[in-house]
Amino acid sequence: MNLDEYRREARAWLAENAREDDPKAFMARLHDAGYSGITWPEQWGGQGLTQAEERAFAAEARHHNLPTYVFSIGLGMCGPTILDRGSDEQRARFLRPLLRGEHVWCQLFSEPGAGSDVASLQTKAERDGDGWVVNGQKVWTSVAQHADWGLLLARTDVDVPKHKGLTMFAVDMHHPGVTVKPLKDMTGHARFNEIFFDDVNIPDADRIGEVNDGWGVAVTTLLHERLSISAGVGMSGQRDNPVSFEALRDRLDTADPYVRDQLVELHIRSRALSLFNQRLSQETRAGVFPGARGSAAKLLLAELTMFQADLATSLAGPDAVTDDGLSQAIALAPALALGGGTNEIMRNIVGDRVLGLPPEPRVDKTVPFKDLKVGTQS
Amino acid sequence: MNLDEYRREARAWLAENAREDDPKAFMARLHDAGYSGITWPEQWGGQGLTQAEERAFAAEARHHNLPTYVFSIGLGMCGPTILDRGSDEQRARFLRPLLRGEHVWCQLFSEPGAGSDVASLQTKAERDGDGWVVNGQKVWTSVAQHADWGLLLARTDVDVPKHKGLTMFAVDMHHPGVTVKPLKDMTGHARFNEIFFDDVNIPDADRIGEVNDGWGVAVTTLLHERLSISAGVGMSGQRDNPVSFEALRDRLDTADPYVRDQLVELHIRSRALSLFNQRLSQETRAGVFPGARGSAAKLLLAELTMFQADLATSLAGPDAVTDDGLSQAIALAPALALGGGTNEIMRNIVGDRVLGLPPEPRVDKTVPFKDLKVGTQS
Amino acid sequence: MKLVLSQEQQDLRAAVRSFLAAASPLAQVRRDMESPDGYSREVYARLSGELGLTGLIVPEEYGGAGAGHAELAVVLEETGAALLPGPFLATTFAAIALSRAGEKELLPGIADGSLVATYAADPGHVPNGMEAGLILLDSGDELRAVPAEEAAREPLEPLDLTRRQARVTAPPGRLVTDDPATLAAIRDLQAVALAAEQLGVIRAALEAIVAYAKVRVAFGRYIGSYQGVKHKLADMHGKLEQAESIVRYAAWAGDESPADLPEAAALAQAYVGRACFEVARDHLLLHGGIGFTWEHDAHLYYKRAKADEVLLGPPRRHRTRLAELLEL
């Protein structure tokens, strides 16, 4: 089946089925229809197809508001990490329930003192008999309030440099030592959570990858995160976006040449990025993995999002700051530039890994973690 | 006399005298009239007034095309350096002839391998009896073909870190070992020169400041350079600028709303910078020395110059690349962003010295110069 | 032209700054903005009473201090930097209008703080419309005064909680002025006043992120030592310097040079309004994730900056005005 046919079939299926609004039930039907885990191996419940099909399906899905948001972290980050770095036992145990919507996953990397510099995190997991006991705090965790499982990065050795003393775990979010506290963000909503770990036990069977190799595992996860953001694999809807070109064309006075030219600028930037993403997708289908170039796409998307909300509010004038849609758009606009790696981190990645530029001299790669300056210090 | 009166008198004098076109004769008359060395002490031939008077005179002078270009390096950089750091004997010997146009000076700091990082220069001055002998190459030297004297920064010790082994000299540009070669720049003209030193002798009496304290002296010079650029103390004319707001308003079709808005943008940026420079000038008069804030003004001027030439050529369309005035403007536009410290260096200075941000970790401040990586290396 | 502050103006700045630091620090701002009134009546009363700021530009004969727009700019820079919630700017807009129009009945109440007023250039978006006792309605051709109790008012849900808005439907009210030159000057002076507030927001936002860049560590270094951060901060500083220069110039024109005022006012909104949002945006982004939280103050500057940018209409309005004044 070629891609156009695949896309047509997906369109037809979505037209028929996209109205289901129970998330878990919808995921089960999505999996039955073959649209959950499109690129994942068949052995673990996937379809064994390519990112091209996944992107084609995502492009169709954007015309709908699918109730899949709570699964996006699991599908976009945790699942792929377990696929790449988990044991067969873990793959068998975790992946199919994830694809069928039986388990919601969240990701537990960021901490208040460790933002861009994720590897400087302080939450610790200590040996406790056959297992581990975890104490500390995480932040910026979306869907944690619904989560059954979390992908947790914790410090297991403070006597080695920061990158070398981390280990990855799957943590049961129903453990009584786990407290989920909603984190209100600047939009006034609580899209994220803070998570507190108080003597949380994890069996060693739930360790993902080797002890002290957690950074290597996390790099895999973060790569998937950037790709999934830039590709818009998250299937949430784009309908009713109050700052879309179409919405602004309808809302604004396009007889004003200044307004018209600004909308042209928005069109140019949107098309440029959209065509770049489509090219990445076609290259992937042709066997060229985008790698760190996905960070360029993520950076451009973050900038476009900010530009677009700023433009829309400036053009709309006083209405912009009392209209709920526009107000939410401008309040939410910084999110993409801050989550999943800041713009500065993206530029470092593109510079270092795409262009092969010399790295910044680093002090933090050799110092034992316990002697390293981290977080906020005066 | 208040500043407005001062300015009116200057205006009247210029109206009467600005037609003289022999540079040396004009400088002598300028000095006789009290407009050369306005801020310099009377003891050394100056007028003992403030930067406010100097800026007021410069503002008036911009309405004329004064033939003072060859003296601008001497007046803006070399003279102030000798004033600050020279001995009384040197002040007596050098300053009055400079103010009266009897000596043309040039500045000899930059080298092909030492651009932004001036202190990594390699031209060496070695002890030779009572004096010194110099070998090496300098670049980006304006007015060198007319110069009688040069302010030379040379390496006198390679066994200490780079900043600690430099010494400043006044060098006689008529010495037979000095070769001046015009350097054609991207505009197709030779505004600058390369200077080759081949066993050039300098008496120790022409050393400015202490041995190995040349960097301290150079910092003084560079500070004067940035201030003189940002303040437009250079008295060359602004008339007939083909990318000025007025010229563009006359040239372009301002019935086009896009053109009109772009000219508004140019006006906004020009006014913003011009008012900032006027405020710095008023603060100086009020006793607040601008210091590193002059680097912000220089950065903004470099950006405005580039923006303005780019805008003018884009708006003018095909004409822009065959019209001599516009072609020269776009070809010359990068000059200010490259000379007198690049934009990146200006941003470092503003960040470090105005905002007090923590410095970049440096490797080059402790390594002996002979072990340091400099220039272009693979 | 006067672009630097006199000693008296510096003293005024210091007095307002220290008052606000004590009476309305950011923690207080957050409490007040979420309170039923949306601001502290006590702070407002002290601002009028102890400091006499609501009457600052009101002529002395009507109970004010008779100061100039240069002084007003100094004060508004501080209230802007402090993100002071409530109707101080709205009342100032009204004070500007009534002083220019020579309206003597209402000015004493504004000067002594007993009358909270606002100015409605757009009845759909009236700053502090719910809090005001007096509404000045600018219909374009004329300015009329309406007691708030005679108007129908509906609170709006504003992006910027530190300055609430209302939709107002009012009866015609009493004529204050219909002189086109007076109306034009009022609007120009309001534009300058707003630019002064925006300058304060720029300064405070830049100070906040510079301070953070000196203490926050990433990859073993203070983030302010990275050129990626440092160079952005340097560019923001350039905007602050230019914004301050323009505000001083425009305020001077407001006091001393009526012929320069229209261009200066349009320039002030066109440059300072944009610079304010850009600086507030970059200050938020450079904070990283913490800047996205409700508990952090970054979003308060960001939202104030955006709300201020559109307070006098879509920003292109100021550019269009400039084009006209430049005879383009």
Added chain:
Amino acid sequence: MKLVLSQEQQDLRAAVRSFLAAASPLAQVRRDMESPDGYSREVYARLSGELGLTGLIVPEEYGGAGAGHAELAVVLEETGAALLPGPFLATTFAAIALSRAGEKELLPGIADGSLVATYAADPGHVPNGMEAGLILLDSGDELRAVPAEEAAREPLEPLDLTRRQARVTAPPGRLVTDDPATLAAIRDLQAVALAAEQLGVIRAALEAIVAYAKVRVAFGRYIGSYQGVKHKLADMHGKLEQAESIVRYAAWAGDESPADLPEAAALAQAYVGRACFEVARDHLLLHGGIGFTWEHDAHLYYKRAKADEVLLGPPRRHRTRLAELLEL
């Protein structure tokens, strides 16, 4: 939609690239641009003969290769990256026009390289007008062909020495087409062709400065390790990626999707033309002082980028066109 190169297209690219690297490296470009002709007739002859590139899109029946605009874009990206001096783009503009108009007499000469041609959308600025043997005059409503010897031609002093220009005054000449749809398609395809050349300039300029940033040392470190440089280069890379995506799309539209071509062509000039100048400018600035010298190649890219940006008229023309096509 096809945004990635086929194996055949990659082979074509490799062949053109290696030919130009050997026959017209930058040192040769500098010699040729300052020679009396302004370009190398030998390189041009080999480009037509050995590589068949002047006839690339000429239909096979007229002696060409009958290839598509996607292939043409691949070739122009390479001639752009190499800053190839001379009338290759001008002749290509003519080949596009004559092929679309189905003009069969002149095409064989273009395909075999014996006829150098140009296209005059603006008789005041005709690319390679002095070098051409045939001038196509686009008056807006119709396209006419004039033998160069019948026209009065005056060389201009161009900013970009690698592409000279002339002012042309010509007799009416022979009608090629007056079909509005054909004329519109010709202009769109020329816009796409130019964007492909600009893409090549972007790529080469970025490669040059990235290479320099890896070997130039300042303050004891390679300059590419500073975020001030690295982050600019990363942004330039983003422009390259987007420019390439747009050029592939527009070339595909030229070959396969006439309905998309107008928007794609205007988009290509609006985005790629601007990106090209910005990248060439920043590449020059990041070189520091050496980039300002005549002897360094940076200014050649910079000037080509500026000359290309205005080659088809003031850039706002493409934005206005987009606004119309988007029904704004």
